Amino acid sequence: MKPKERSGDKLSITVGEFFEKAQEALSLELVAGGDGMDNRIVEAAINRPGLALTGFYEYFAWKRIQTFGYAEHKYLSSLAVVARDERLKEFFCSKIPCVVLARNKKITAEMRKLADEFNVPVLRTKMVTKYFMNAATILMENLMAPTLKVQGTMIEFMGIGVLIEGKSGMGKSDTALSLVKKGAALVSDDITKLRVDSLSRALLASPVELTRYHMEIKGVGIIHVPSLFGVAAVRSEKVLNLIVTLCNKGDIDDSVSLDGEKLTREILGVDVRNVKIAVVPGRDIANVVEVATLDYKLKMLGHDAAKELDDRLIDVMSGGRGVYR
Amino acid sequence: MEEMITREFEILNQYGIHARPAALFVKTASRFDAEIIVEKGDNRVSGKSIMGLMTLEASKGSMLKITVEGEDGEEALAEIGALIEGKFDED
Structure with missing residues (x-):
């Protein structure tokens, strides 16, 4: 989207x-x-x-x-x-x-x-x-930095800035809430401001001033995150590293994502990694977002699991012993 | 009972069925309702599982036995066959 x-x-x-x-x-x-x-x-x-x-x-x-x-x-x-x-x-x-x-x-x-x-x-x-x-x-x-408002919930999780986007009713806020309970900090709920940092050329995400640190949880209403979970559960600004798009099954072809097929999206001239996740009843989306975040972090440490397995397989098929290089 | 069709294919692309061809294979196979079973020697895996296909270690020159069962099975077999014979657009 x-x-x-x-x-x-x-x-x-x-x-x-x-x-x-x-x-x-x-x-x-x-x-x-x-x-x-x-x-x-x-x-x-x-x-x-x-x-x-x-x-x-x-x-x-x-x-x-x-x-x-x-x-x-x-x-x-x-x-x-x-x-x-x-x-x-x-x-x-x-x-x-x-x-x-x-x-x-x-x-x-x-x-x-x-x-x-x-x-x-x-x-x-x-x-x-x-x-x-x-x-x-x-x-x-x-x-004067280029700015953009996007519909999505922004969190910081294990040092990674994650924007959870998707149509309304897909469970963005619920997913973010689950992650907050696992130690994530909320930056903004539903509407996120993005701007390009003039020095680092990274995208910085921040909340809209009026509604910041509030979340709307369907069936409960509006909650104030730091009052419920403490000040560690919020953050005023965070670099955007990863976009997680929640989609309806059928909107995307996720049957075969080896590593999200290296999808990136350009926002304000900055390429950001994008993972698409199909929302299916019973699927623990927060868990999937957590894994996507961990995998992104691993990649940033220079460790690409999908690629390593592929290299190993090719090695085995060409007569090698398939040891990790 | 549905008809079962089995056909054998030789893997032609240089690096065999590694991650990318496996992904293409599954992408194609998943479009069909038919059950698709891929065999190489004693190994028997689902044609809709990337991890499964990768464990076959199907290198160049190896033979795969593909069995389809279901209404659109024949069509599935034709498309998968074209993929293998087309070297998965590699080389």
Whole structure:
């Protein structure tokens, strides 16, 4: 079954979204240009506009957040008033999304006027420039990372991130619950948010904020997992390693899966191993998911049981003694 | 009682019935209702079991006796035969 695609690659975010998400972490305050909060930031990187302030615009990363550090301040104050106003005007009308003043520097009257005139928000942070640059870069990478919401229940089991997906009524939550009782931690029930980590290029799964750590168990209702099973039974985020798809018998051909036939699925450009399991009355699905997880873990340790048995069989058939290599 | 048909086949592909051919064999066999029994020497296994077929150690040149029993048995035998003669799309 295909995941429900909601949003893929984000092309841009608004200054307002950035401000809302980063306000606390980067101790930001809005000092001018509040009408420009809908300006779009198209590139995740943060720019130091030193060269632009000297009048060089042949190459200028105007799509990024512009940060004034100590160097920019010093340079601007070294200029004569007329030149400074001219440079600032040129800078503020170059379609930049917003400006951040680091080190809690005060905004000048001229800068305030230009910010309001060209609708360029000016934000101020107490942070030292280099720390702001690092923190803001990571935050922006995450804000602009491709995300996707899929229907599936995410757990962490024996260190492996497992997404259990399938149509409603297939027993996703029941399976997850059984595994939680066997020591798994619940990440999210039914709806799982996935995003690509900018550093590792792995898929990170997390719950939707409002419903997190709750599960809906048919016949019982909504339960709060940490209240019933303790805080060890939940987890806020986990790398997705394995997708287990619960299907109706007949939807899949599982008569012959040697090793799930090396099935993978691409999500947001990342290949994830996919195992399909037919749900049949009386079959202990949690048990099967547990084995699939263990087998995945074994493979990650470089031990492919199906392949090893095959190699051994071929060896025997060609006159060898069939010893494990 | 249903009619039983038995036919013999020689394994032609280089590596014999290892995991992949066994899987293909079972995939084909499982599409039929007929009972399918595969024999090599004294070994007698179900044609719908991967593990069973692998234990036959049916290498190149060995002879398999396949017996089918059921309404669609003849059809099953024809398809399985084609698979073996077609070297399981290997080599």
